Amino acid sequence: MVPVAAAVDPLALAQEPPARPPQGPPPGGFPGGFPGRNAGPAVYEPTGPGIQVRFLGTGGADWRGPAANGELRRHASILADGKVLFDLTASSLDMIPAGLHPEVIFYTHSHDDHYDPAAALELGIKRAYLGDSWVERAREDFRKASEKTGKPAPEIIPVSLGKPVEVEGLTVTPLPANHASYFVEEETLIYLIEKDSTRLLYATDTGGLTARAAGYAGIGQFSRSRKFLTGIIMEATMSMDYPEPDFRMFSHSSAAMVRDTVEVLSKNRRYIPVEGQKVWLTHLSKSYHTSQAELDASLPDPFRYAYDGLEIVIR
Ligand SMILES: [Zn+2]
Ligand SMILES: [Zn+2]
Secondary structure, three states, X not given: OOOOOOOOXXXXXXXXXXXXXXOOOOOOOOOOOOOOOOOOOOOOOOOOOOEEEEEEEOEOOOOOOOOOOOOOOOEOEEEEOOOEEEOEOHHHXXXXXXXXXXXXXXXXXXXXXXXXXXXXXXXXXXXEEEEHHHHHHHHHHHHHHHHHHOOOOOEXXXXXXXXXXXXXXXXXXXXXXXXXXXXXXXXOEEEEEEEOOEEEEEEOOOOOOOHHHHHHOOOOOOOOOOOOEOEEEEEOOEOOOOOOOOHHHHOOOEHHHHHHHHHHHHHOOOEOOOOOOOEEEEOEOOOOOOOHXXXXXXXXXXXXXXXXXXXXXXX
């Protein structure tokens, strides 16, 4: 008879899980709810002048001209320190101040309310950074636009998740968005923009802040760093109490989502702004948002709706 190994009772094994390192809060717990591990300091003291941001456009994809009340939002785009663009379409070209000639652009994704090769050529962009998952398609788009307009195509430079790029005095790190373009294989991006101690999150388009994005930025639930954000610009395609969810909730945020995100980051010391700093909402859809005056009256501090031409400094 063949000897059989000593009988093992799988249930008995299941009752003795392997030892795990200690989890959760230290004895006594953290104040303010679930802990951020080793999260940021009690007070933030900036070490530099901060990052200048000009909103060239603050509208979502459904803005294709003025609203019935005459107000206009161009497609969401910002100019950082007068030198580095994040997304740009033809709708925002008139919002670039005279005398400024930005030569660098970072694209979040290829939806046409963010990405418009002809507009970049018109402006004389020399370097375009975009996700490595669609760089060949972008090169082809720019080649065609260049052929059509006779203007030279920029250098197309691929960026990768979590890999910082140094450009024009800024450190720009691509983070994954919760979003999808027409091309399902395209990794859509949001950006962490750093300078000195300033850490600004520019998050459009995205349905919330994903755990992976937070992890790459060092501000996630499992991040062991003491890193934190000092500024937040986030999309609110949907308003605070929009009437009816639709497909946009799979890939966009509401003002309520921004509010909740900021609450969680704040109480875990992962968002520590200077006093008085606002959280700016952008990429507002035409269908869910009313006039700027009504919007301004509707949000609690520190949240504010951005508008086209607004200039701020994030410390
Ligand atoms: Zn968009
Ligand atoms: Zn989009």
